[in-house]
Amino acid sequence: MSQPGMLAAVCELIRRDILLAMRRRSDVMTTVLFFVMVASLFPLGIGPEPAVLRMIAPGVLWVGALLSCLLSLGRLFTADYADGVLEQMLLIPQPLSVLVIGKVTAHWLISGLPVVLLSPLLGLQFGLNAEALGVLTLSLLLGTPTLSFIGAIGAALTLGVRGSNVLIALLVLPLFIPVLIFGAGAVTSSASGIGAGAHLSLLGAGLFIALALSPWATAASLRIALE
Amino acid sequence: MQWGSVSEFMAMGGYGLYVWTSFGVTALCMLWEVLALWRRHAAAIAGTREPILDHGAGRR
Amino acid sequence: MMDRLHINWFKYSSPQAFYPLAGHLLPWFAAAATLLIGVGLYLGFFVAPTDFQQGQSYRIIFVHVPAAWMSMFLYVMMAMWAGFGLGLNARLSFMMAQAIAPTGALFTFIALVTGAMWGKPTWGAWWVWDARLTSELILLFLYGGVMLLRASIDDLRRADRASAVFALVGVVNVPIIYFSVRWWNTLHQGASVSMTAAPKMAATMLTAMLIMTLGFWLYSTAVTLGRMRCVILERERRSAWGVHQAHRDVLEVH
Numbered sequence: 001m002s003q004p005g006m007l008a009a010v011c012e013l014i015r016r017d018i019l020l021a022m023r024r025r026s027d028v029m030t031t032v033l034f035f036v037m038v039a040s041l042f043p044l045g046i047g048p049e050p051a052v053l054r055m056i057a058p059g060v061l062w063v064g065a066l067l068s069c070l071l072s073l074g075r076l077f078t079a080d081y082a083d084g085v086l087e088q089m090l091l092i093p094q095p096l097s098v099l100v101i102g103k104v105t106a107h108w109l110i111s112g113l114p115v116v117l118l119s120p121l122l123g124l125q126f127g128l129n130a131e132a133l134g135v136l137t138l139s140l141l142l143g144t145p146t147l148s149f150i151g152a153i154g155a156a157l158t159l160g161v162r163g164s165n166v167l168i169a170l171l172v173l174p175l176f177i178p179v180l181i182f183g184a185g186a187v188t189s190s191a192s193g194i195g196a197g198a199h200l201s202l203l204g205a206g207l208f209i210a211l212a213l214s215p216w217a218t219a220a221s222l223r224i225a226l227e
Numbered sequence: 228m229q230w231g232s233v234s235e236f237m238a239m240g241g242y243g244l245y246v247w248t249s250f251g252v253t254a255l256c257m258l259w260e261v262l263a264l265w266r267r268h269a270a271a272i273a274g275t276r277e278p279i280l281d282h283g284a285g286r287r
Numbered sequence: 288m289m290d291r292l293h294i295n296w297f298k299y300s301s302p303q304a305f306y307p308l309a310g311h312l313l314p315w316f317a318a319a320a321t322l323l324i325g326v327g328l329y330l331g332f333f334v335a336p337t338d339f340q341q342g343q344s345y346r347i348i349f350v351h352v353p354a355a356w357m358s359m360f361l362y363v364m365m366a367m368w369a370g371f372g373l374g375l376n377a378r379l380s381f382m383m384a385q386a387i388a389p390t391g392a393l394f395t396f397i398a399l400v401t402g403a404m405w406g407k408p409t410w411g412a413w414w415v416w417d418a419r420l421t422s423e424l425i426l427l428f429l430y431g432g433v434m435l436l437r438a439s440i441d442d443l444r445r446a447d448r449a450s451a452v453f454a455l456v457g458v459v460n461v462p463i464i465y466f467s468v469r470w471w472n473t474l475h476q477g478a479s480v481s482m483t484a485a486p487k488m489a490a491t492m493l494t495a496m497l498i499m500t501l502g503f504w505l506y507s508t509a510v511t512l513g514r515m516r517c518v519i520l521e522r523e524r525r526s527a528w529g530v531h532q533a534h535r536d537v538l539e540v541h
Contacts, residue, residue, distance in 0.1 A: 153456055157449050161439050170435060171453060174428040175460050178467035185474055217456055224448040229333065236332075240343035245408050249401040253350045256397055257506065260390065264513045271520035272533045 009094045010102035017106030020079070031072045032114045038064040039122045050127045057126035058136065058187035062180055064122075065115045065140055066147065070172065072111035073151040074165050076103065077222070081159055087226060096219035104145075104152045104215070112144035128187075135190040135200075142203040143183040149210040149218075150175050156221035179206060300379055302519045303528050309512040316509035323502030330495035338492075344408045348492075351401035353500040354394045355419070357507055358426060359461075361391030365433070366458035369451035381447035382522070384454060385437065386514040390507050392430035398423050418469040425464050429457040443522070 021028055042060045043053055080086040080103075089099050119140050123133045154172035158164035186199035230236040239246045299305050331349040338345040365387040372380035399420065406415045414420070433450050440446035488496075523529030 153452075157436060157453055158439070163439060167435060167439055170428070171432045174425050174432065174464065175456070177425060178460075178463050181467045181471045185471065189474065213459075217452065221449065221452050224445055224452065227445065229336065239346070240337070242342060242344035242408050245344055245404045246346055249347045249350055249404040252400050252404075253354065253397050256393055260393055260510060261513075264510060264517065267517045268513065268520070271517050271524070272536050274521070274524055 006094050006098050009092070010098060010105075013099060013102035014106040014109070017103065018109060021106075021110045027072075027075060028110055028114065031068050031111045032118065034071055035064050035068040035115050035118060036122065038067055039125070043126070053126045054128060054191075057123060057128050057132075058184040058191075060126070061119055061122055061136060062140075062143075062184040065112075065119070065144060066173075066176055066180060068115055069112060069144065069147045069151055070169050072107065073148075073155045073168050073172070076107050076152060076155040077159055081225075086222065090223065090226060096222060097215035100152060100215040100218045100222070101211070104148050104218075107152070108145045108148040112148055116140045116144055132187055132191050135196045136187045138200060139183040139186040139196070139203060142200065142207055143179045146179050146203070146207045146210045147176060149207075149214040150179075152218045153214055153221055156218045156225060159222070159225040179203070182206065300377065302379055302382065302523060303532075305379055306516055306519050306532060309516050313509055313512045313516075316505050316512065320502050320505035320509055323498055323505060327495050327499035327502050330491060330498060335491045335495050336489055341409060344405065345492075347401055347405040349495055349499050351398060351405055352496055353503045354401060355398040355423060356500055357503045358391055358395040358398050358423065360504070361387050361394065361507060362426060362430065362454075362461070363458060365391060366454045369454040372447060373451050373455075378447075381451060382515060382518045383511070384451060385447070386511045386518055387507075388430060388434050388437075389514070390510050392427065392434065394503070394507075395423060395427045395430060399427065416472070418465070418472040421468045421472070422461075422465045425468070426461065429461070433457065 039061055042056060046052060046056065077086060080089070090096060092099075116137060119137050120133045123136050128136065151168070151172050154168045154175075157171065158167045161167060182199045182202045186196040186203065189199060190196035237243055237247075299308050327349065331346060335346070337343060365384045368380045368383040368387065371377060372384060402420050402423065403413050406420070407413050433454050436453055437446045437450040440449055520529060520533065523532070
């Protein structure tokens, strides 16, 4: 359980997950396409008036990011669970919570980062100005990893359970709400002149807390699921 | 007593609908819970006395 | 039992021992609850004066506030028993958490409905997105998650432990959620319309509210004890004790 040993194991895990994702690129594309489609649904439902769109943009794009993350959570552990790799992870000397950090990081790189990178484009569709786009991207950059970490707990709790896709959503959405509030609020308050500093700081703090605490809860949940 | 008559009491200064719906919903919920528990207890006893084939799901 | 005062509490930590204890305690809690709720209602309607600003509609607080307090208190209790279950690996603790959840969810629902009933005459809208009501709504979601997670898992031990983990994750998040919702609320409303601005309470109003809260707590305890008995019977239904107990119960009832 030496330091280089842990880091090497985590990097190997991330490398492996990304490799697998690249082989099944459809999974990544589904998430990305979903995000784009959800963002387009709102103007279709509400109307194309620019002022209205500019106002709802932060909330809509953040909810879209949330839902995309939810969709992709189902795949976080199921493949490894199905082919027995997950049980192996419990047996190797590296602590499970560290391995979880690796899994979640890979998950974010595959599902969360594309959302972050796409958000300025979608923000343009909603008529956001450059400054708002910047705050939006930064808020998503800080917030989407937090969503992945929190979501991992739900994915671990519902591993192998029937109807787990909807169940994950029910478990995890209430926990996402603070991230949503501070993320969308950052963009809104930068637009209204208050400045996004406080919101972004809280998002950063949230990421730090999620990183520190959630892998432990996820590991405990995985053990319960695999008993 | 601060109520001049029964009808004054029922009217609650014009807010009767809200006040009585609130207390009514509360009372109904609590009574329903007690009744549901009563039925659940009876079912649990019946289920224990005559074990039924439970299709492998297991009762919680 | 010559020395009744020296009760060995640990002997009640098995479901078989807890079952009759709960059966003995239940009627007392039920009676005390009925008494206190009766007294509280009397004080609330016949002793507490009319509010200067809100007229008679304020009387809804005599159910709204106790229900809201119980919804939060019961969630913490549920999380506490979940924690004991995980830490001590005690079946009875998990059963306690299981028994508390539905009552907590019910009080959350009551708090939301009565909150809406109070909001309409006071603020003109059936639903006000203020911090407390919105947090209460999210609490209902959390209760739902705990109960649905348990219902979705067939294996009893896994269901116990998974819903316990989720209850604990929820209880840690409740302050965070409440803080973020309050932040959201003040950000979006200049002059904050707050339902937390309770009317300046006359002493009689406060007394009635506290008595109702105590009555609701006694009710919750009685109902939880009753549900515990159901849960124990359901879980023990194939054991010799379970079959024996069920026969005894039938004899007692008739």
